Amino acid sequence: xxxxxxxxxxxxxxxxxxxxxxxxxxxxxxxxxxxxxxxxxxxxxxxxxxxxxxxxxxxxxxxxxxxxxxxxxxxxxxxxxxxxxxxxxxxxxxxxxxxxxxxxxxxxxxxxxxxxxxxxxxxxxxxxxxxxxxxxxxxxxxxxxxxxxxxxxxxxxxxxxxxxxxxxxxxxxxxxxxxxxxxxxxxxxxxxxxxxxxxxxxxxxxxxxxxxxxxxxxxxxxxxxxxxxxxxxxxxxxxxxxxxxxxxxxxxxxxxxxxxxxxxxxxxxxxxxxxxxxxxxxxxxxxxxxxxxxxxxxxxxxxxxxxxxxxxxxxxxxxxxxxxxxxxxxxxxxxxxxxxxxxxxxxxxxxxxxxxxxxxxxxxxxxxxxxxxxxxxxxxxxxxxxxxxxxxxxxxxxxxxxxxxxxxxxxxxxxxxxxxxxxxxxxxxxxxxxxxxxxxxxxxxxxxxxxxxxxxxxxxxxxxxxxxxxxxxxxxxxxxxxxxxxxxxxxxxxxxxxxxxxxxxxxxxxxxxxxxxxxxxxxxxxxxxxxxxxxxxxxxxxxx
Amino acid sequence: xxxxxxxxxxxxxxxxxxxxxxxxxxxxxxxxxxxxxxxxxxxxxxxxxxxxxxxxxxxxxxxxxxxxxxxxxxxxxxxxxxxxxxxxxxxxxxxxxxxxxxxxxxxxxxxxxxxxxxxxxxxxxxxxxxxxxxxxxxxxxxxxxxxxxxxxxxxxxxxxxxxxxxxxxxxxxxxxxxxxxxxxxxxxxxxxxxxxxxxxxxxxxxxxxxxxxxxxxxxxxxxxxxxxxxxxxxxxxxxxxxxxxxxxxxxxxxxxxxxxxxxxxxxxxxxxxxxxxxxxxxxxxxxxxxxxxxxxxxxxxxxxxxxxxxxxxxxx
Numbered sequence: 060x061x062x063x064x065x066x067x068x069x070x071x072x073x074x075x076x077x078x079x080x081x082x083x084x085x086x087x088x089x090x091x092x093x094x095x096x097x098x099x100x101x102x103x104x105x106x107x108x109x110x111x112x113x114x115x116x117x118x119x120x121x122x123x124x125x126x127x128x129x130x131x132x133x134x135x136x137x138x139x140x141x142x143x144x145x146x147x148x149x150x151x152x153x154x155x156x157x158x159x160x161x162x163x164x165x166x167x168x169x170x171x172x173x174x175x176x177x178x179x180x181x182x183x184x185x186x187x188x189x190x191x192x193x194x195x196x197x198x199x200x201x202x203x204x205x206x207x208x209x210x211x212x213x214x215x216x217x218x219x220x221x222x223x224x225x226x227x228x229x230x231x232x233x234x235x236x237x238x239x240x241x242x243x244x245x246x247x248x249x250x251x252x253x254x255x256x257x258x259x260x261x262x263x264x265x266x267x268x269x270x271x272x273x274x275x276x277x278x279x280x281x282x283x284x285x286x287x288x289x290x291x292x293x294x295x296x297x298x299x300x301x302x303x304x305x306x307x308x309x310x311x312x313x314x315x316x317x318x319x320x321x322x323x324x325x326x327x328x329x330x331x332x333x334x335x336x337x338x339x340x341x342x343x344x345x346x347x348x349x350x351x352x353x354x355x356x357x358x359x360x361x362x363x364x365x366x367x368x369x370x371x372x373x374x375x376x377x378x379x380x381x382x383x384x385x386x387x388x389x390x391x392x393x394x395x396x397x398x399x400x401x402x403x404x405x406x407x408x409x410x411x412x413x414x415x416x417x418x419x420x421x422x423x424x425x426x427x428x429x430x431x432x433x434x435x436x437x438x439x440x441x442x443x444x445x446x447x448x449x450x451x452x453x454x455x456x457x458x459x460x461x462x463x464x465x466x467x468x469x470x471x472x473x474x475x476x477x478x479x480x481x482x483x484x485x486x487x488x489x490x491x492x493x494x495x496x497x498x499x500x501x502x503x504x505x506x507x508x509x510x511x512x513x514x515x516x517x518x519x520x521x522x523x524x525x526x527x528x529x530x531x532x533x534x535x536x537x538x539x540x541x542x543x544x545x546x547x548x549x550x551x552x553x554x555x556x557x558x559x560x561x562x563x564x565x566x567x568x569x570x571x572x573x574x575x576x577x578x579x580x581x582x583x584x585x586x587x588x589x590x591x592x593x594x595x596x597x598x599x600x601x602x603x
Numbered sequence: 604x605x606x607x608x609x610x611x612x613x614x615x616x617x618x619x620x621x622x623x624x625x626x627x628x629x630x631x632x633x634x635x636x637x638x639x640x641x642x643x644x645x646x647x648x649x650x651x652x653x654x655x656x657x658x659x660x661x662x663x664x665x666x667x668x669x670x671x672x673x674x675x676x677x678x679x680x681x682x683x684x685x686x687x688x689x690x691x692x693x694x695x696x697x698x699x700x701x702x703x704x705x706x707x708x709x710x711x712x713x714x715x716x717x718x719x720x721x722x723x724x725x726x727x728x729x730x731x732x733x734x735x736x737x738x739x740x741x742x743x744x745x746x747x748x749x750x751x752x753x754x755x756x757x758x759x760x761x762x763x764x765x766x767x768x769x770x771x772x773x774x775x776x777x778x779x780x781x782x783x784x785x786x787x788x789x790x791x792x793x794x795x796x797x798x799x800x801x802x803x804x805x806x807x808x809x810x811x812x813x814x815x816x817x818x819x820x821x822x823x824x825x826x827x828x829x830x831x832x833x834x835x836x837x838x839x840x841x842x843x844x845x846x847x848x849x850x851x852x853x854x855x856x857x858x859x860x861x862x863x864x865x866x867x868x869x870x871x872x873x874x875x876x877x878x879x880x881x882x883x884x885x886x887x888x889x890x891x892x893x894x895x896x897x898x899x900x901x902x903x904x905x906x907x908x909x910x911x912x913x914x915x916x917x918x919x
Contacts, residue, residue, distance in 0.1 A: 120881065121688040128643070200652045201659050209645040257689040272698050273688065274877065275772065275869035306770055306867040310754075314769045315867075318761045476880045478635025485639070508645055516645045 105289065105580055109601025110300040113588075114312040114321035118274050118305035123256040124246050125197050128204050133325050135277040135303020137589045138596060139180070140246035141264035141285075143171055143190065144237050145592045148582070150410055150500055152237045153592045156185050156247065156263065156286070166232035166537055173223040177286045179249035180267045187225040191217040192250045194227075209508060209516070210239040232537040234544070238501035265296040265597050277303035287597060297580070297600040309450075316343065316572055322601070323573040323581065323588075329395040329451070332570045344573045346583050349408035350498055352567040353401050354455055356384070356443075357492035360560050361522035364436045365490050372434035377559040379430035379437065380491070381420040383466035384459055389564050393454040398568035403552040404496075404505045406566040411502050413549035419556045419563065427466040441470045445493040446480050455564060456493035484520055492520075495567050502548045506532045510551060510560075523560035577601055604910065611903050615896070622895045623677070623888070627670050630884050637686050637882040638662060660686055673888065682889040687881050692889045695874060700893065702772055703870035706862075707855035709786055710793030711848055717798035719844065722805025723837060726813060737802055744799025750861045753792035757865070760788060770867040789866040793859070797851050804847055808840035838912050845912065849905030853898040857891075 117133035124140050145155040157171040177185040194217045197203035203211075213229045213236070220226055227236060239245065252261035260268050265287070266279035280300040287295040304321055306312040309328035313335065315321045327335060327345070336345045358365045358377055365380075367373045386400045398406075402418040405411040420426075431437040441463070445456030453474050460472040470491075475483070483489050499505040508514045511532045512524035528551050535547040555561065571588075573581055581588070581599040588596040641656055657663040661672075676683060682692035725737035761769035768785055775782040812818065813836055821831045860872040871890060878886040 200655050205643040206645045272869060274873060308864050311770050311865060311867060314757060314762055318765065318769045320768055320771060478639045478882045481639035482635045515649065
């Protein structure tokens with residue numbers, strides 16, 4: 060790495076220096092609408108070897124992959140994780156540690172047949188007992204992260220049929236348990252190495268853990284006995300190793316890529332993405348990820364001005380707010396014209412997208428003003444909160460704050476750190492929350508956990524309740540027909556856009572970039588680098 | 604001098620005790636709880652889970668009980684485990700402190716290497732071109748924000764010229780020469796800014812000293828100008844410079860969060876900042892306590908340096 064640092068970026072010119080200086084001084088870079096896809100699938104024959112240096116915005120906060128959210132886009136440690144089920148680039152479940160699986164007719168028992176010969180990184184066989192142990196450990200509230208536990212909320216117990224067969228018994232029928240088990244976030248670790256889970260985790264993913272210094276470096280090496288092979292029967296992954304370098308600031312990461320200190324980065328800032336692709340497209344590949352999440356304004360329906368419990372005109376006020384918010388303004392100002400405005404949870408790139416959703420109230424400042432004046436509490440103070448961790452949440456909060464001010468609302472904005480946000484959400488000490496939720500492979504992961512009135516997160520966050528929506532969500536959970544399910548969720552979206560417990564604003568896109576000369580075979584879809592059979596980090600190799 | 608040193612070390616105890624109470628109180632008063640971080644979202648925030656986790660992490664006990672327990676362990680040099688990473692805090696700190704000490708020490712040394720000759724020259728050749736240059740340069744150093752100067756350095760030396768890496772860290776114990784390449788830009792960013800203050804201070808101290816009678820006496824006795832400046836005047840003028848540099852160094856140990864972000868430098872400042880964001884109480888407490896100790900020791904060393912510079916200084 061040290062030697063590479065001396066390599067002058069091949070496209071470094073006086074003009075690029077001046078341009079970068081100008082950008083840093085705050086001048087907006089010229090925008091180029093849209094992002095073309097990166098290079099077509101590699102034609103060169105894969106090479107085994109090489110270490111990929113990955114610059115990320117985030118780092119894991121701990122090593123125990125059950126206790127911590129191993130965020131699937133940005134956390135290098137994700138490379139060590141693996142689970143029963145994978146998915147392909149169409150987001151369809153694919154065999155991983157489980158070779159096959161089948162639900163019972165009533166969708167209440169799921170049987171998984173495990174791959175023979177699959178191992179943890181310490182050589183321990185992945186058998187049914189160890190899978191059972193993992194699920195029980197994740198479900199333990201003292202250990203498992205709440206997000207991870209929530210995807211297993213319907214699992215009542217796990218039983219072992221034989222060494223290679225494990226059964227999940229559910230409290231209620233569920234058509235998408237297999238999707239929930241996809242290795243983010245339900246990952247498997249070796250029971251024999253549980254004592255070192257916080258210091259030296261032993262999992263079953265494509266890479267083995269070597270070292271970690273928080274916010275400095277994560278070093279992983281290839282797991283030679285990883286179960287996946289390529290079409291020629293060669294073991295995956297191709298890379299010898301992976302070095303994660305968390306660099307929180309977006310432009311620091313981008314500079315590190317341009318100076319050849321890292322090979323691949325995530326989260327190119329929206330402000331930089333179009334110009335970077337235009338100016339440096341010959342040297343660097345760019346990888347647009349269409350939707351890693353969905354941004355929205357959550358309205359607090361538990362209490363306060365926007366809640367029917369405290370204000371009979373709460374719905375009218377929420378409509379006024381919706382009419383005051385210009386989605387196109389958010390699209391341009393926050394996302395720099397990249398990605399799509401959202402009317403529902405799934406973007407046009409998702410298999411769960413539905414076109415004919417009844418949208419939210421259109422931007423109409425005059426109508427917003429009229430409704431605000433008409434509604435009880437229209438002159439009272441509203442508080443917007445936004446998490447300080449993610450720039451787009453802050454920026455969306457700022458621009459919505461300005462739009463609401465323009466419409467005559469008495470509104471304040473508070474940008475807060477995570478724990479304070481959580482406390483305010485728990486206590487209902489806010490009116491509007493500028494937030495986002497990560498992409499859910501199965502819609503039940505969103506609607507069943509954030510719209511369903513009985514779901515813990517709905518109760519915690521905004522207290523929305525619509526009996527019709529509840530009925531549809533519960534019915535969709537048991538529906539095996541994919542097309543029917545999709546339509547059912549579209550009906551829920553229509554109800555959401557009418558009731559306005561939240562206002563969808565924009566899909567959260569992400570752009571990764573890599574050194575064209577060095578990084579080969581890389582490709583991404585929704586979930587960033589990690590989660591694929593046949594793509595992502597497992598199929599990547601280093602040239603030269 | 605030994606008695607003085609021991610007395611000063613003994614005085615550290617109440618200072619550090621007050622510091623621990625202040626830090627504990629401050630952390631307790633922060634809005635938001637580590638339990639919120641641990642519980643997260645989507646399904647865990649019920650009273651039962653909260654109770655289980657509070658008990659697991661000892662957060663169900665009253666504040667004074669937790670403080671007493673923490674203090675007893677701390678005096679045995681056991682900081683416990685981070686609530687978030689669950690790894691020993693001593694491990695977290697020991698992986699961070701060397702990086703910060705390395706950066707701050709080299710930064711201050713660089714600053715003194717610029718400031719002392721420049722300040723001295725500016726004073727000796729008062730109202731000359733050298734003096735004006737020194738004053739303008741130091742004014743620019745004070746006026747330019749440190750982060751902006753750092754970013755310009757990165758653009759020029761990393762992106763445009765390709766001479767130095769733009770960010771990262773290599774331990775000097777692993778690869779000394781390699782580590783210097785990563786150190787130069789952040790240390791220069793620190794050094795330039797701190798030198799701006801120290802240059803002005805050295806100049807004004809030197810002017811003060813040069814106007815004193817002992818300087819005229821030394822000249823009247825026929826000592827060379829070089830001897831008058833370097834042997835007599837500069838040594839006296841250095842006392843405020845050393846004091847300020849010592850305080851700057853102490854300040855830098857915990858105060859380079861912005862530069863650590865720009866250069867992805869894994870220092871203690873950023874670790875404590877992240878710990879505050881996550882309400883990782885034991886890590887915040889241990890980090891601040893260790894930094895407090897370092898600051899107090901730095902002050903002691905500065906005081907002891909006075910004696911080296913001027914043997915007539917008496918320790919009371």
